Amino acid sequence: MTNAIAEAADQDVVFVIGSNTTENHPVIGSLIRQSHKKGGKIIVVEPRRIPLCRDADVFLQIKPGTNVALLNGLMNVIISEGLQDQKYIDERTEGYAELVEMVKDYTPEVVAEICNIDAEDLKKAARLYAKADKAGIYYAMGITQHITGTEGVMSVSNLALLCGKIGKYGCGVNPLRGQNNVQGACDMGCLPADYPAYQKVFKDEVREKFEKAWGVKLPSKPGLTVTEIMNAVEEGKVRGLYIMGENPMMSDPDLAHVEKALKKCELLVVQDIFLTETAALADVVLPGSSFAEKDGTFTNTERRVQRIRKAIKPVGDSHADFEILSDIMAALGYGNSFRTASEVFDEIAKVAPSYAGMSYERLENGGIQWPCPTKDHPGTPILHVGKFSRGERALFKPAPYRPSAEAPDAEYPMIFTTGRILYHYHTSTMTGRVQGLMNISGHSYVDINPADAAKLDVVSGDKVRVTSRRGSLVVDAKVTDTVAEGVLFMPFHFTDGPANVLTNTVIDTTAKIPELKVCAARIEKA
């Protein structure tokens, strides 16, 4: 997030796109509703009628996969009605002319057709957002999990820049990260081309710095991403895979393909707290520890580094994860090992400039938002104030709309989309073991519109078979108008109907993110 979470409760307009906020980031959802109570408006752009629509002033129920067209349409209206922040554009941006040229084709009528919405609602949303003083855009995987994920993010950024809403309180571009420490895992350099704090592995001066810090020669070639690793394993190019706290056998697209790859692996090490679907395939399983059993830090979606503290001893003979890794490093002949979490954090602060000013002592009072470059720096609640990371001016990145990889056809006539629900978390290894949560929601299902259900002669609770080009599942039907006609939604949490059996592995070529939000499917009574 460019801005702080607390600002969500103090907005003139909240613009939510591709995020089911009250279910997946419930407390931010509550803050948005607080803002609404104080008179703030809410715009929701979503393929589903999510709970936040109850409070929304404008709800645009778009066809899945058409975010970029929608955002270009908003910019078209804003520019044609002269609602852009010209002063901000002139002083703080470049590439505006190209943006104007690109969005001019996206008239409300054209966009209404692509997105299957009302052109008047589009205009209303554009005016509300552009005219507001404090207006933040909040998005999640509904923007990113498409082959056009990168373009989706660029379009969000273009819209915010066009209205002068980056680098200001109550505004910004605010991705809501789905996991407790996904921000931190990225910050720490668990990315194939990045050392901690996004320092690039292929830059000589950066590599030299880390070679000095770590006392070894380091590789200069960027590594492989998750999806590429799975392919390389299947091709025999990657022979050994170490997986810590992940469950690709539930979370990755096309599970049949993942299983084939993992079974081919010569050495599969899985370090986790439960025997997950992935761990069950491993050659060695190591018992890690949960957040309650170790000291450390998480970095939340607003870049705030906060402490976790050891509340109980590790369960059984499990060990804190960094200790296990430290032991492996020692066994591999790499000398230095870490004994405490704060020792590790101190090394992080030495090599990661955005964390340089932090220490456990400083984190005692409410955490610190990076960048925090020095010991006396208070942290940075709002990014890009007065200056961008690339310099004085931000660059518009005009992105034309491209349709999703799979369009419905005669054989697979429905659009299939996936997501999470309030009562479960990711692959449900944790929430699946909480009886109350399982009592409320314990089985997989598919949401289907009443009109589509009537055609199949299906009512809620009936078994239906959902089939895509990758696989086929039988689950309960849930008849609901939260999805539009022609659209199916399935949560990906459940082992008794894992949605990712059906999803498409096609990826965004820049960010390598799979298109989990759209594929074509067929549904029939089982």
Place this chain on the structure above:
Amino acid sequence: MLNVTIDGIKLQVPEGTTILQAAESVGVEIPTLCYLKDLTPEASCRMCLVEIEGMPKLFTACSTPVAEGNVIFTKSEKVIAARRSVLDLILSTHNADCFSCAKNGECQLQNLCYEYGVEKTSFAGVKNNYPIDDSNEFFTYNPQQCILCQRCVQVCQNLHGEAVIGVVNRGFKARVSTPFQNLLKSSNCVSCGNCVSVCPVGALLPKSKERFRSFETKKVHTTCTYCGVGCQLDLIVKDDKVVGAQPLYGPANKGLMCVKGKFGYNFINHKDRLTKPLIRKDGELVEAEWSEAITYIADKIKAIKAESGPDALAGLSSARCSNEDNYVFQKMMRAAIGTNNVDHCARL
């Protein structure tokens, strides 16, 4: 700025500051039961009554703004007597069966009655006999313990934003309920438990698998392990086991939490937890010692690296784990193995 004197302490406060806020700013504690930060004062419990010099009646500190020149007494005889009466009245409809109440030891009403020497009520008030609603998966509501402070109603309506509960009926018949007085299970309640977290007495109680008294537990301040909001909470620990969770007023969560963070902690001590390393032998995963497992892994990694180079190895780290775990993971891949083949589930 306004000049005010509280218990002899002179201070200046901005216009609009309540007496309670002004007192807090100089460390003068005023007892409250219904007050919640971030909300319009309910002023229903009357515990925070204070005396203002020259005024005939007492004022609720939570809802009264300071006026220029106020001289305020928070512990005068008149104030203490009034607070005793308030507690006496609250007790008259409260089922003060503290022995069997799970809140015993951290009940704010019990603590205040002890502090003010109110042992039992002097009124023969009508006690309601509404049944306990235990239909929710995670908590119970007992109207007989409820003191109608309406903290739960305020949180549900104004902070969480669901507006599932409100006060129905009047007088002795009043209670907190859902529309049409249905069971919680049949309402729109999403079980966030924020009502339970703010209840000052034992009316709203978590359904805990363990029986414990607050004085048997310790609280450990930490960050929630579920989504990316980073809610701050106390884990409640008894005998090296997590038995509860209580939200704290963190910079992002402002005292709120969701159903997963509040009630989804039983996985921590679950019987399915992995407790020993496992190595596959003859197709089966069998228990092993740590030293054996570590040596096994290191030998295999070395062999693959010797035959096919470091890029024949790859690692997937975790957005679930801490920064420290992730830092050491990528350092292991890069410095100890020699490959940049390291990624995690950010895209999933």
